[in-house]
Amino acid sequence: MIMRxxxxxxxxxxxxxxxxxxxxxxxxxxxxxxxxxxxxxxxEDLI
Amino acid sequence: xTTPDKTVHKLWRMASAELIGKLRPLFAQKKLHxxxxxxxxxxxxxxxxxxxxxxxxxxxxxxxxxxxxVNVEILRSxxxxxxxxxxxxxxxxxxxxxxxxxxxxxxxxxxxHDLTKQQMALAESVAHQPAFVATFAGDADAYSxxxxxxxxxxxKASRFTARSQRYEPVVVEHLFLAACAADRLDDQHxxxxxxxxxKAGQRSA
Numbered sequence: 001m002i003m004r005x006x007x008x009x010x011x012x013x014x015x016x017x018x019x020x021x022x023x024x025x026x027x028x029x030x031x032x033x034x035x036x037x038x039x040x041x042x043x044e045d046l047i
Numbered sequence: 048x049t050t051p052d053k054t055v056h057k058l059w060r061m062a063s064a065e066l067i068g069k070l071r072p073l074f075a076q077k078k079l080h081x082x083x084x085x086x087x088x089x090x091x092x093x094x095x096x097x098x099x100x101x102x103x104x105x106x107x108x109x110x111x112x113x114x115x116x117v118n119v120e121i122l123r124s125x126x127x128x129x130x131x132x133x134x135x136x137x138x139x140x141x142x143x144x145x146x147x148x149x150x151x152x153x154x155x156x157x158x159x160h161d162l163t164k165q166q167m168a169l170a171e172s173v174a175h176q177p178a179f180v181a182t183f184a185g186d187a188d189a190y191s192x193x194x195x196x197x198x199x200x201x202x203k204a205s206r207f208t209a210r211s212q213r214y215e216p217v218v219v220e221h222l223f224l225a226a227c228a229a230d231r232l233d234d235q236h237x238x239x240x241x242x243x244x245x246k247a248g249q250r251s252a
Contacts, residue, residue: 001179001180001181001182001219002162002165002166002169002179002180003169003178003179003180003215003216003219004169004170004172004178004179004215006214006215006216010211010214011080011082012080013208013210013211014211014214015080017208017211019207019208019211021211021214021216021217022216022217022219022220022221023220024216025214025216026082026083027082027083035048035050035056036056036058036113037113038111038112038113039108040094040095040098040108040109041108042098042099042100042103042107042108042109043107043108044107044108045104045106045107045108046060046061046062046106046107046108046111047062047063047064047067047106
Protein backbone atom coordinates (compact mmCIF):
# COMPACT_ATOMS: atom_id res chain seq x y z
CA MET A 1 0.00 0.00 0.00
CA ILE A 2 1.38 3.35 -0.94
CA MET A 3 0.06 6.81 -0.31
CA ARG A 4 1.00 10.33 -1.12
CA UNK A 5 3.30 12.07 1.32
CA UNK A 6 1.51 13.76 4.20
CA UNK A 7 1.79 17.51 3.70
CA UNK A 8 2.97 19.61 6.59
CA UNK A 9 -0.35 21.49 6.61
CA UNK A 10 -2.10 18.29 7.65
CA UNK A 11 0.45 17.67 10.37
CA UNK A 12 -0.05 21.18 11.68
CA UNK A 13 -3.82 20.87 11.58
CA UNK A 14 -3.75 17.62 13.52
CA UNK A 15 -1.55 19.31 16.08
CA UNK A 16 -3.81 22.36 16.31
CA UNK A 17 -6.87 20.29 17.09
CA UNK A 18 -4.99 18.07 19.51
CA UNK A 19 -5.31 14.97 17.38
CA UNK A 20 -2.74 12.37 16.51
CA UNK A 21 -2.34 11.07 13.03
CA UNK A 22 -2.28 7.29 12.82
CA UNK A 23 0.94 5.59 13.80
CA UNK A 24 3.56 5.83 11.12
CA UNK A 25 1.85 8.59 9.17
CA UNK A 26 4.92 10.76 9.12
CA UNK A 27 7.57 8.12 9.54
CA UNK A 28 10.21 8.40 6.93
CA UNK A 29 12.62 5.97 5.49
CA UNK A 30 15.34 5.10 6.15
CA UNK A 31 15.03 5.24 9.92
CA UNK A 32 17.91 6.54 11.98
CA UNK A 33 17.00 5.10 15.34
CA UNK A 34 18.30 1.64 14.57
CA UNK A 35 21.56 2.99 13.24
CA UNK A 36 22.76 5.42 15.84
CA UNK A 37 22.72 5.76 19.58
CA UNK A 38 23.57 8.72 21.71
CA UNK A 39 25.56 7.76 24.75
CA UNK A 40 24.58 9.96 27.66
CA UNK A 41 27.20 10.53 30.29
CA UNK A 42 26.23 13.43 32.54
CA UNK A 43 29.87 13.89 33.46
CA GLU A 44 30.87 14.37 29.87
CA ASP A 45 30.82 17.84 28.38
CA LEU A 46 29.97 17.93 24.72
CA ILE A 47 32.26 20.85 24.13
CA UNK B 48 27.90 4.83 6.79
CA THR B 49 26.03 3.13 3.99
CA THR B 50 23.20 0.74 4.76
CA PRO B 51 22.41 -2.30 2.60
CA ASP B 52 19.77 -0.33 0.72
CA LYS B 53 22.57 1.95 -0.55
CA THR B 54 21.42 4.87 1.58
CA VAL B 55 24.30 7.00 2.77
CA HIS B 56 23.92 8.30 6.32
CA LYS B 57 26.04 11.16 7.57
CA LEU B 58 26.05 12.12 11.20
CA TRP B 59 27.75 15.11 12.73
CA ARG B 60 28.43 15.62 16.37
CA MET B 61 28.03 19.25 17.26
CA ALA B 62 30.77 20.19 19.66
CA SER B 63 31.08 23.88 18.97
CA ALA B 64 29.82 26.27 21.59
CA GLU B 65 29.70 28.96 18.94
CA LEU B 66 27.51 26.87 16.64
CA ILE B 67 25.19 25.81 19.43
CA GLY B 68 24.99 29.42 20.49
CA LYS B 69 23.86 30.39 17.01
CA LEU B 70 21.31 27.60 16.70
CA ARG B 71 19.63 28.11 20.05
CA PRO B 72 18.05 31.50 19.27
CA LEU B 73 17.07 30.27 15.83
CA PHE B 74 14.94 27.50 17.24
CA ALA B 75 13.80 29.23 20.42
CA GLN B 76 11.13 31.14 18.51
CA LYS B 77 10.03 28.24 16.36
CA LYS B 78 7.56 25.51 16.98
CA LEU B 79 9.13 22.21 16.09
CA HIS B 80 7.06 19.14 15.36
CA UNK B 81 8.22 15.65 16.18
CA UNK B 82 7.31 13.74 13.07
CA UNK B 83 8.80 10.41 13.99
CA UNK B 84 10.13 8.85 17.16
CA UNK B 85 7.71 10.45 19.62
CA UNK B 86 8.22 7.68 22.14
CA UNK B 87 11.98 7.90 21.88
CA UNK B 88 11.80 11.66 22.35
CA UNK B 89 9.68 11.33 25.47
CA UNK B 90 12.01 8.64 26.71
CA UNK B 91 14.97 10.90 26.14
CA UNK B 92 13.35 13.69 28.17
CA UNK B 93 12.44 11.31 30.98
CA UNK B 94 15.97 9.93 31.07
CA UNK B 95 17.42 13.45 31.13
CA UNK B 96 15.16 14.27 34.06
CA UNK B 97 16.26 11.10 35.83
CA UNK B 98 19.86 12.13 35.35
CA UNK B 99 19.07 15.51 36.86
CA UNK B 100 19.90 17.36 33.69
CA UNK B 101 18.57 20.63 35.08
CA UNK B 102 21.28 20.60 37.68
CA UNK B 103 24.04 19.68 35.28
CA UNK B 104 26.33 22.18 33.59
CA UNK B 105 25.02 23.69 30.37
CA UNK B 106 27.15 21.56 28.12
CA UNK B 107 26.68 18.32 30.00
CA UNK B 108 25.76 15.41 27.80
CA UNK B 109 22.60 15.03 29.87
CA UNK B 110 21.24 18.24 28.37
CA UNK B 111 21.45 17.05 24.79
CA UNK B 112 19.97 14.37 22.64
CA UNK B 113 20.17 12.82 19.25
CA UNK B 114 17.91 14.38 16.71
CA UNK B 115 17.41 14.73 13.03
CA UNK B 116 16.06 17.93 11.54
CA VAL B 117 14.55 17.37 8.13
CA ASN B 118 13.30 19.40 5.27
CA VAL B 119 9.60 18.61 5.12
CA GLU B 120 9.96 17.96 1.42
CA ILE B 121 11.35 14.54 2.22
CA LEU B 122 8.39 13.53 4.34
CA ARG B 123 7.36 10.07 3.33
CA SER B 124 4.09 8.29 3.34
CA UNK B 125 3.16 5.62 5.86
CA UNK B 126 5.02 2.37 5.61
CA UNK B 127 4.18 0.12 2.71
CA UNK B 128 2.10 -2.70 4.02
CA UNK B 129 1.37 -6.14 2.78
CA UNK B 130 -2.29 -7.00 3.14
CA UNK B 131 -3.21 -10.55 3.87
CA UNK B 132 -5.34 -11.38 0.90
CA UNK B 133 -7.47 -9.97 -1.83
CA UNK B 134 -10.52 -11.17 0.05
CA UNK B 135 -10.03 -8.22 2.37
CA UNK B 136 -10.62 -5.92 -0.55
CA UNK B 137 -14.19 -7.02 -0.81
CA UNK B 138 -14.82 -7.02 2.91
CA UNK B 139 -13.43 -3.57 3.56
CA UNK B 140 -16.31 -1.68 2.05
CA UNK B 141 -13.82 0.50 0.23
CA UNK B 142 -14.34 0.83 -3.47
CA UNK B 143 -11.17 -0.15 -5.21
CA UNK B 144 -10.43 -0.19 -8.88
CA UNK B 145 -7.48 -0.87 -11.06
CA UNK B 146 -5.54 2.31 -11.77
CA UNK B 147 -6.13 3.44 -15.35
CA UNK B 148 -3.27 2.39 -17.53
CA UNK B 149 -1.62 0.49 -14.76
CA UNK B 150 -3.26 -2.87 -14.76
CA UNK B 151 -1.86 -6.21 -15.65
CA UNK B 152 -4.04 -6.36 -18.70
CA UNK B 153 -2.43 -3.30 -20.22
CA UNK B 154 1.17 -4.31 -19.79
CA UNK B 155 3.31 -7.38 -19.84
CA UNK B 156 4.23 -6.83 -16.22
CA UNK B 157 1.56 -7.13 -13.53
CA UNK B 158 0.96 -3.82 -11.81
CA UNK B 159 1.08 -5.44 -8.40
CA HIS B 160 4.79 -5.92 -8.92
CA ASP B 161 5.55 -2.57 -10.44
CA LEU B 162 6.04 0.18 -7.91
CA THR B 163 6.65 2.80 -10.58
CA LYS B 164 3.27 2.22 -12.16
CA GLN B 165 1.61 2.35 -8.79
CA GLN B 166 3.30 5.62 -7.97
CA MET B 167 2.26 7.02 -11.34
CA ALA B 168 -1.33 6.01 -10.69
CA LEU B 169 -1.19 7.71 -7.32
CA ALA B 170 0.28 10.87 -8.80
CA GLU B 171 -2.63 11.05 -11.21
CA SER B 172 -5.20 10.99 -8.42
CA VAL B 173 -7.12 14.09 -7.49
CA ALA B 174 -5.11 16.06 -4.98
CA HIS B 175 -7.83 16.92 -2.48
CA GLN B 176 -9.34 13.46 -2.24
CA PRO B 177 -8.01 10.60 -0.15
CA ALA B 178 -6.15 8.23 -2.40
CA PHE B 179 -3.96 5.21 -2.06
CA VAL B 180 -2.86 2.25 -4.08
CA ALA B 181 -2.98 -1.21 -2.59
CA THR B 182 -1.62 -4.55 -3.64
CA PHE B 183 -2.82 -7.84 -2.29
CA ALA B 184 -1.02 -11.12 -1.88
CA GLY B 185 -2.02 -13.50 -4.61
CA ASP B 186 -3.40 -10.78 -6.88
CA ALA B 187 -1.49 -9.69 -9.96
CA ASP B 188 -3.21 -6.33 -10.11
CA ALA B 189 -2.87 -3.27 -7.96
CA TYR B 190 -5.90 -1.25 -6.97
CA SER B 191 -6.40 2.43 -6.39
CA UNK B 192 -8.94 3.52 -3.83
CA UNK B 193 -11.87 5.79 -4.19
CA UNK B 194 -12.60 5.99 -0.53
CA UNK B 195 -15.19 8.40 0.65
CA UNK B 196 -14.50 10.69 3.59
CA UNK B 197 -15.24 9.13 6.95
CA UNK B 198 -18.28 11.18 7.87
CA UNK B 199 -20.45 8.12 7.60
CA UNK B 200 -18.05 5.64 9.12
CA UNK B 201 -17.33 4.11 12.47
CA UNK B 202 -17.28 5.68 15.91
CA LYS B 203 -13.52 5.60 15.77
CA ALA B 204 -13.67 8.44 13.29
CA SER B 205 -15.41 10.74 15.75
CA ARG B 206 -12.14 11.72 17.36
CA PHE B 207 -11.06 13.30 14.12
CA THR B 208 -12.31 16.56 12.75
CA ALA B 209 -14.22 16.59 9.50
CA ARG B 210 -11.15 17.96 7.81
CA SER B 211 -8.75 15.37 9.14
CA GLN B 212 -11.17 12.62 8.17
CA ARG B 213 -10.12 13.33 4.63
CA TYR B 214 -6.44 12.74 5.26
CA GLU B 215 -5.04 9.65 3.63
CA PRO B 216 -3.48 8.18 6.77
CA VAL B 217 -6.74 8.55 8.69
CA VAL B 218 -8.83 7.13 5.89
CA VAL B 219 -6.50 4.22 5.35
CA GLU B 220 -6.08 3.39 9.03
CA HIS B 221 -9.63 3.80 10.26
CA LEU B 222 -11.75 3.23 7.22
CA PHE B 223 -9.85 0.74 5.16
CA LEU B 224 -7.37 -1.23 7.26
CA ALA B 225 -9.37 -1.31 10.48
CA ALA B 226 -12.30 -2.62 8.51
CA CYS B 227 -10.52 -5.34 6.67
CA ALA B 228 -7.09 -6.25 7.91
CA ALA B 229 -6.32 -4.78 11.30
CA ASP B 230 -4.75 -7.96 12.62
CA ARG B 231 -3.18 -9.14 9.42
CA LEU B 232 -0.68 -6.46 8.60
CA ASP B 233 3.04 -6.22 8.49
CA ASP B 234 4.63 -2.81 8.62
CA GLN B 235 7.50 -2.75 6.23
CA HIS B 236 9.47 0.26 5.13
CA UNK B 237 10.99 -1.32 2.08
CA UNK B 238 8.45 -1.11 -0.71
CA UNK B 239 10.53 -3.43 -2.86
CA UNK B 240 10.49 -6.11 -0.19
CA UNK B 241 6.74 -5.80 0.12
CA UNK B 242 6.20 -6.18 -3.61
CA UNK B 243 8.60 -9.10 -3.76
CA UNK B 244 6.59 -10.77 -1.03
CA UNK B 245 3.36 -10.09 -2.85
CA LYS B 246 4.87 -11.48 -6.02
CA ALA B 247 5.89 -14.60 -4.18
CA GLY B 248 2.38 -14.99 -2.84
CA GLN B 249 3.43 -14.45 0.73
CA ARG B 250 1.06 -12.95 3.19
CA SER B 251 3.71 -10.99 4.99
CA ALA B 252 6.98 -9.32 4.14
